[in-house]
Amino acid sequence: MSGGWNTIESDAGVFTYLLQNLGAKDVQFEELISLDSESLRQQSPVYGVIFLFKYPTDEKPSDKPKDGTFDHDAAENIFFAAQTIQNACGTQALLSVLLNKDGDIDIGAPLRDFKDFTTAFPADLRGEALSNSDLIRETHNSFARSSPFVDETQRTATEDDDVYHFIAYTPINGKLYELDGLQPAPISHGDCSFEEFPDKVIPVLQRRIERYPVTEIRFNLLAMVRDLRIKAREIGDVEWLQREEQKRTSWQWENALRRHNFIGFVGELMKGVVKQKIKEGTYDQWVEEAKTKTRTRYEERRKKGVADDI
Incomplete structure (x- = not known):
């Protein structure tokens, strides 16, 4: 791999094994097909969601977000990192949820060391530290599609290209936060407990989608949840456990294929x-x-x- 960051897919299997390879335990991602609170609540406990959308490249920076309010004080009290390098937004969104759930989730020693090291940093230096982390970059790049044609670290987007961006939503300290490394601070969407998260985040996502033409359907939503195999074992559902194990096997196979090109x-x-x-x-x-x-x-x-x- 090169020293840069390559693009990765918005895929539950990719993000689940990203979590695992970074050292997090007993947590996974599930893709949500329908955008409703009940579907999200069924995955409980839900630690946060990662949303992929077409980024409006012509949008100008603003002192006020289109929805919610900037919480500049929170930027120093929670894990929030500015995005300082292209193609890192997928893993950065993952870490925006994961590192703010340390204690609820076993994030593993390497990421805990990283979090402790960057705790006193401002958002821009956290972003630089993240971008320069060999562990995080190499783990991220291990899930990039192998291509004999395009080196994503050298590719420059043009006005005609579709550019996509990952952001995270998660409840922290009784507030619903939108964590986007391209924004100057976390965006607060009001009061939100951990239990209320499925009901509070769906309307926020729906309002964001409504900004786009009705013909735009290229959105993707991944939920970070507790390992479903644990839930299956707890209730003694053998068939469910077998399905989850088969899904993991399939994910491993697909991830292995991503490392090779068959041109x-x-x-x-x-x-x-x-x-x-x-x-x-x-x-x-x-x-x-x-x-x-x-x-x-x-x-x-x-x-x-x-x-x-x-």
């Missing part, structure tokens, strides 16, 4: 297929059938409003 293999495979089609005299027919199927799938996805990337 060379696919290229050689396609050469062999093309050679065989030409030999059989069916190459042109095969190409036309593939074009027709691709057009059909594209039209079906367009009618359903399914995004091609997120």
